[in-house]
Amino acid sequence: MKDTTEAAQPGDALALRARGLTKRYGSGPAAVTAVDHLDLDIAPGELTAIMGPSGSGKTTLVHLLAGLDSPDEGRVWVGDDELTGISDAALARVRGRVVGFVFQGFNLLQTMSARDNIMLPLRLNALPTDKKWLDTLVDMLGIGSELARKPYELSGGQQQRVAIARALITEPRVVLADEPTGNLDVHASAQILSHLRASCRELGQSVVMVTHDPTAASYASKVLLFADGQVAGHIDNPSREAVLAGLDALAKVER
Amino acid sequence: MIGRLALAQLRAYRTQSVWTLSLMTLLVAILTATVVMGATQARLEPLQARVSGWDKEFHATPLVGDLPGQPDLTMDEVVAEVQNNPGHDAVAVISGDMTPIPGPSASTPVLEAWRVISSVGEGATIPLASGRAATSHGEIVLAADAARELDAQIGGTVTLYRPDWVSAQGADSLIGHGFEVVGIAASTSLPGFDIYLPSAYISWEDAADPAGPLAYHWKGSDGSTYTSWTVDVAWNGHIAALAAVASPWSVFGTGDIALPGASIAWFGTAAVLLFAMIVMAFAVGRSQASQRAQWIATVRAMGARRSAIAVSSIAETLVLAGVAFAVGAAGGIGLAQAALTMGRLAAGEPFGPAWVSLHGALLAVAALAALVPALVIATVPAFWASRVAPTAALKPVNELTEAEVSRRVPALWAAAPLLVGAVLVALGTSTSVSILPVVVLGWICVAVGMVAVVVEGHRHLTRWAGRVLSRSSSPARMSAGDELTARPRQSMAPAVLATATVTAAAMWTLREVLSQASWRNLFDDHMVSYGSDFWRDVFTSVTRPTALATAIAGLIVVQVVASAIVWSHRVAARQDDVARAALGLSRRQLTATWWWVAWMPQLLGALVGLVLAALCGFTALAIADVTPHDAGGIAAGAGLVAAITLGACAAAAAGLALGAATSYATARLGRASLTGP
Ligand SMILES: Nc1ncnc2c1ncn2[C@@H]1O[C@H](COP(=O)(O)OP(=O)(O)OP(=O)(O)O)[C@@H](O)[C@H]1O
Ligand SMILES: [Mg+2]
Numbered sequence: 001m002k003d004t005t006e007a008a009q010p011g012d013a014l015a016l017r018a019r020g021l022t023k024r025y026g027s028g029p030a031a032v033t034a035v036d037h038l039d040l041d042i043a044p045g046e047l048t049a050i051m052g053p054s055g056s057g058k059t060t061l062v063h064l065l066a067g068l069d070s071p072d073e074g075r076v077w078v079g080d081d082e083l084t085g086i087s088d089a090a091l092a093r094v095r096g097r098v099v100g101f102v103f104q105g106f107n108l109l110q111t112m113s114a115r116d117n118i119m120l121p122l123r124l125n126a127l128p129t130d131k132k133w134l135d136t137l138v139d140m141l142g143i144g145s146e147l148a149r150k151p152y153e154l155s156g157g158q159q160q161r162v163a164i165a166r167a168l169i170t171e172p173r174v175v176l177a178d179e180p181t182g183n184l185d186v187h188a189s190a191q192i193l194s195h196l197r198a199s200c201r202e203l204g205q206s207v208v209m210v211t212h213d214p215t216a217a218s219y220a221s222k223v224l225l226f227a228d229g230q231v232a233g234h235i236d237n238p239s240r241e242a243v244l245a246g247l248d249a250l251a252k253v254e255r
Numbered sequence: 256m257i258g259r260l261a262l263a264q265l266r267a268y269r270t271q272s273v274w275t276l277s278l279m280t281l282l283v284a285i286l287t288a289t290v291v292m293g294a295t296q297a298r299l300e301p302l303q304a305r306v307s308g309w310d311k312e313f314h315a316t317p318l319v320g321d322l323p324g325q326p327d328l329t330m331d332e333v334v335a336e337v338q339n340n341p342g343h344d345a346v347a348v349i350s351g352d353m354t355p356i357p358g359p360s361a362s363t364p365v366l367e368a369w370r371v372i373s374s375v376g377e378g379a380t381i382p383l384a385s386g387r388a389a390t391s392h393g394e395i396v397l398a399a400d401a402a403r404e405l406d407a408q409i410g411g412t413v414t415l416y417r418p419d420w421v422s423a424q425g426a427d428s429l430i431g432h433g434f435e436v437v438g439i440a441a442s443t444s445l446p447g448f449d450i451y452l453p454s455a456y457i458s459w460e461d462a463a464d465p466a467g468p469l470a471y472h473w474k475g476s477d478g479s480t481y482t483s484w485t486v487d488v489a490w491n492g493h494i495a496a497l498a499a500v501a502s503p504w505s506v507f508g509t510g511d512i513a514l515p516g517a518s519i520a521w522f523g524t525a526a527v528l529l530f531a532m533i534v535m536a537f538a539v540g541r542s543q544a545s546q547r548a549q550w551i552a553t554v555r556a557m558g559a560r561r562s563a564i565a566v567s568s569i570a571e572t573l574v575l576a577g578v579a580f581a582v583g584a585a586g587g588i589g590l591a592q593a594a595l596t597m598g599r600l601a602a603g604e605p606f607g608p609a610w611v612s613l614h615g616a617l618l619a620v621a622a623l624a625a626l627v628p629a630l631v632i633a634t635v636p637a638f639w640a641s642r643v644a645p646t647a648a649l650k651p652v653n654e655l656t657e658a659e660v661s662r663r664v665p666a667l668w669a670a671a672p673l674l675v676g677a678v679l680v681a682l683g684t685s686t687s688v689s690i691l692p693v694v695v696l697g698w699i700c701v702a703v704g705m706v707a708v709v710v711e712g713h714r715h716l717t718r719w720a721g722r723v724l725s726r727s728s729s730p731a732r733m734s735a736g737d738e739l740t741a742r743p744r745q746s747m748a749p750a751v752l753a754t755a756t757v758t759a760a761a762m763w764t765l766r767e768v769l770s771q772a773s774w775r776n777l778f779d780d781h782m783v784s785y786g787s788d789f790w791r792d793v794f795t796s797v798t799r800p801t802a803l804a805t806a807i808a809g810l811i812v813v814q815v816v817a818s819a820i821v822w823s824h825r826v827a828a829r830q831d832d833v834a835r836a837a838l839g840l841s842r843r844q845l846t847a848t849w850w851w852v853a854w855m856p857q858l859l860g861a862l863v864g865l866v867l868a869a870l871c872g873f874t875a876l877a878i879a880d881v882t883p884h885d886a887g888g889i890a891a892g893a894g895l896v897a898a899i900t901l902g903a904c905a906a907a908a909a910g911l912a913l914g915a916a917t918s919y920a921t922a923r924l925g926r927a928s929l930t931g932p
Contacts (some may be wrong), residue, residue, distance in 0.1 A: 066837065068833070068836060068837055088841045088842045088843055089841045089843065089844075091841065092836070092839050092840055092841030092842075092844065093839065093841075095836065095837055095838070095839050096838055096839015096840070097839065101837040101838075103833070103834070103837070105830070107830045107831070107833055107834035107837070108834070109737070109831050109834060109835075110831075111737070111738075111740075111741030111742065112737065112741070120835075120838055121838040121839060123730075123733060124730045124733065124734070124835070124838050124839050124840060125730070125838075125839045126728060126730075166838070
């Protein structure tokens with residue numbers, strides 16, 4: 001483990017950085033350490049997949065990285081901005097303009113149409129509407145005919161695509177996605193993953209996605225294997241088979 | 256099985272159960288307290304009636320004296336009849352007014368009238384607290400508060416005055432009478448209860464003396480002077496001589512319950528509370544509809560029968576009602592006892608028993624009062640839950656959307672009773688003989704229509720306000736606007752309650768101003784000579800403690816209900832909070848969002864209330880046809896409208912200020928961890 005003070009240098013070109021990140025839930029014998037003294041570096045333009053068993057703390061980690069939750073210990077940087085210890089308003093600004101987030105449960109606003117859900121980040125952050133970008137996203141995700149509908153009138157996969165569009169509409173530098181392809185068919189998820197990979201390469205966007213699907217993980221430039229709140233290993237330029245092998249190894253260690 | 260389901264259900268809706276239970280307990284407590292205070296008042300009444308000789312089977316007010324119109328009885332005859340008929344509990348009471356403080360001018364000789372009495376007979380009684388009764392010339396027993404006002408103690412002397420009715424100037428001069436204080440009697444007031452007791456008791460020797468302080472003197476046309484007394488004679492059974500002048504009428508019927516004036520405030524509060532509880536049950540029930548539907552679907556999936564769930568809902572209700580009744584009745588008795596004890600402490604030497612009176616049948620009424628709203632409240636969430644499609648219940652779609660889209664009331668329907676009512680009232684009153692049932696029915700229709708129109712109006716108004724807010728540049732106001740537009744029904748209840756509060760305040764002001772104005776029209780010169788100021792009098796009568804207490808209780812109830820609704824709404828929509836946070840809203844902005852969601856309906860409600868108040872005020876003025884009173888040169892119309900507006904504005908301002916604070920508390924407290932379960 002690296003020394004946290006030494007690592008906390010400004011000016012690093014990293015997209016995301018975490019040092020000694022720790023999050024505990026509960027207290028006493030029921031206490032759970034969901035993220036345990038974790039160090040993490042995500043380079044710009046990288047598509048990173050996080051894989052690991054259920055309950056290993058993946059969702060907690062991405063919440064911490066997005067500034068949605070505050071760590072008990074450790075620090076987080078998005079680009080050069082440190083998230084830990086900054087004001088609530090500054091944190092909100094990062095969440096609104098720098099980071100895009102796709103929830104595991106979508107969290108679409110039930111009272112708004114799909115279009116209004118997608119446009120909401122722009123409205124809330126007083127950003128201009130880029131009509132062309134909206135059309136591009138809608139086309140790519142194939143939700144053109146669903147825009148007027150309310151979330152509860154959409155299927156799980158359609159809701160997921162709306163949630164992805166909402167995360168990408170502000171063209172954030174960092175996208176954090178909690179199982180973005182969990183409810184999608186092979187074709188749709190391949191399309192979205194190709195797009196995410198392309199925007200990483202071409203626009204320098206950084207994407208961190210949590211996934212249980214080895215095929216989805218194989219689109220990433222790096223897979224982090226996560227267990228018990230810590231990074232247990234990583235695979236660079238993974239193939240589907242390498243990911244499966246990695247997960248197998250992880251399962252053996254677990255046992 | 257059913258018991259366990261009911262328990263699980265109670266646990267699943269813990270917060271709502273606690274809210275409902277608290278409000279129901281409060282309702283039972285207030286009703287019980289009112290009833291217990293009424294029973295206590297009923298117990299006090301014969302006791303105090305006895306002091307004035309009003310508690311007997313027969314009662315007479317014979318003309319006593321030497322007036323030329325041949326009095327019914329002479330004073331000697333009265334005393335003889337009362338004293339020579341043992342076993343009849345007979346009593347004769349002479350009473351008259353005296354004043355402790357002479358007035359400032361010849362035309363206002365009396366500022367404060369004290370009732371002074373003297374009684375004779377076996378039924379005579381005075382509520383002596385210390386010392387002894389006045390038995391001979393120049394002795395007096397003062398009520399404790401009267402003694403306090405004069406700073407008099409036993410053994411000291413006091414002077415009381417009475418108008419010299421016979422002097423050339425009419426009632427302009429006063430004659431002083433000196434007394435030695437020999438005893439202190441119960442206070443003439445008991446805060447919280449209606450007490451009518453004399454301020455002083457003098458000896459029969461002085462009272463029956465033609466030159467004494469309680470005798471009236473009249474100057475006849477021939478120049479000679481006559482004497483008379485105000486005498487009440489009361490007895491049980493048959494006394495021949497008295498029966499001739501008797502009115503066979505028991506003056507004060509003493510039932511099981513006699514509500515003291517203060518209990519109007521209690522009833523007002525209970526009524527507001529009941530209304531608020533039902534409104535809250537609907538609003539909270541709606542926001543939990545799909546959660547409850549989900550619960551039912553899940554439990555059914557695990558093997559519970561529909562009937563078992565229904566029975567368990569009723570069991571849940573009965574448990575709540577039972578607890579509310581037990582705690583509420585005990586609390587209510589405690590509340591009444593506390594009121595009595597505090598009143599007794601304030602009175603100094605209090606009259607009557609130290610403990611409140613209980614009444615079994617009346618407590619049963621309080622129990623019923625707990626059960627009926629409990630049943631309503633328990634069926635409402637089930638009703639809403641039944642509106643959620645079973646398929647939707649098990650989908651991970653959150654809260655009330657389904658219920659929200661499922662019902663629309665056409666605006667015309669709401670206005671229909673209003674029109675029908677107006678026609679009925681017009682029909683009922685236009686004929687030369689007014690048809691009362693038609694008029695009453697008409698007014699009921701108008702009232703129902705008004706409520707319906709206000710409710711529907713608020714739904715539209717809230718949507719409109721939501722749209723305006725959502726065009727704002729502030730993310731918090733924008734989000735609040737989205738919430739209000741999407742769920743106008745959630746905001747309706749606080750808005751309607753706010754409207755009702757403000758309108759009620761305006762109507763109360765109107766009532767008081769009108770009564771002051773007509774009072775003034777009758778007694779103008781008199782009032783002015785007393786140095787009374789119209790607006791000061793209006794202010795005093797509008798801000799009477801009971802009215803203020805009711806208003807404050809009403810405002811608090813509105814806030815409790817509004818908070819409960821916003822809270823449940825917020826809990827139901829928590830996923831949206833998380834999403835908004837991820838999209839760039841700070842915690843402060845989230846708090847602000849919910850502040851707006853909570854406060855905006857109250858603002859709209861208050862504004863609508865002001866408009867309604869003005870409408871009702873002008874209508875009432877037009878109907879009442881008030882003539883301008885010229886005290887202080889104020890024209891009635893403008894003055895009255897100004898007063899009504901002020902009353903309404905005061906209520907609106909107080910409500911909005913309180914609302915701003917509670918909205919902030921609700922918004923802030925509801926700000927749980929963003930990512931928690
Ligand atoms: N709000 C919370 N309160 C208490 N414990 C929590 C809370 N959130 C998560 N946990 C616990 O923290 C651990 C990590 O949870 P997390 O949701 O991060 O897992 P995950 O890796 O995302 O799992 P999955 O793949 O099933 O989504 C789990 O043991 C979970 O029970
Ligand atoms: Mg997860």
